[in-house]
Amino acid sequence: MAAYGKQDFADICEHYQPLMDEHSVTTKMLKSEFILDKSYAAARTLRMPQIFSGILCDTERCKQYKGLSILFEIYLVLAVNTAVCERGFSCMKRVKNDWRSCLGTEQLSRLMFSSIEGPSMDNFDAAGAVEKWWTLGNRARRPGFNPWQKEQEQEIRDDLYEDLVLMDQETEQEENVRQEAISDELGLEAENVAAGEKRLAEALG
Structure with missing residues (x-):
């Protein structure tokens, strides 16, 4: 009986040693309290819930088993399953959907808390929240305001x-092209006139 659960308890003490150090509880103290409590429970054939409540609810025994009382308090807040976590993830998926993907951490936490811990929609009176939103904004709430x-x-x-x-640039380019075309035509006409005058002079000479 004295050796039963000794190694398991040693592993637990090692795991929670940082928390125990914060309360000035040593591993040696925990082990001695564990042996005393086992003897006490064995003599009275107590079950585990009775052991827990016997230490935590009795002020004198809580002082006597200081280390165990702290360890029991830690175990009382441990979740026995992951259902709460899974519900939290499901809630986050509902709240932060594709249309609200830019929600910040603080606002997301508030919305999730309201969704999980808040009242149901049937029991929630939104008049107060709407009034506060309407009157306490940085600017007046104006329907249709963009x-x-x-x-x-x-x-x-x-x-x-x-x-x-862009239109001006295109117009300027078109004008430049037109001016170049006119210049080419005038140059060609001047060349033709000069060639005609030359032939006429040769014929008269």
């Missing part, structure tokens, strides 16, 4: 300006 209107108008003006510049 905060990006100026940016959108500026983008339209920039696009129009680029189109006008």
Whole structure:
């Protein structure tokens, strides 16, 4: 009986030693309290829940078994399964969907907490929340107000300006081509006139 669970308890003490150090509880103290508590439980044929409650609910025994009481408190907050975590992941998937992928960590945490711990939609009165949202904003809530209107108008003006510049460049290029064509035609006519005058002079001479 004295050796039963000794190695398992030693592994537990080693695992939680950093937490025990914060409360000035040594491994030697835990082992001695464990042996005393086993003897106490064996003499009274107590089950594990009774051992837990007997130490945690009795002030005197809690002082007597200081190390074990801290260890029991740690075990009482450990989750017995991962269902809570899985529900949290499912909630996060519902809240942070494709349309709300830019949610920050703080806001996501608030929305998840409201979804998991908050009241059901049937029992929730949204009047207070809507009133607070309507009155405490940085600006008045105006239906139909577009905060990006100026940016959108500026983008339209920039696009129009680029189109006008492009049209001017195309017009200038077309004018240059036309002037070059006229110059070529005038040059060709001048050459023809000069050639005709030369032939006429040769014929008269």
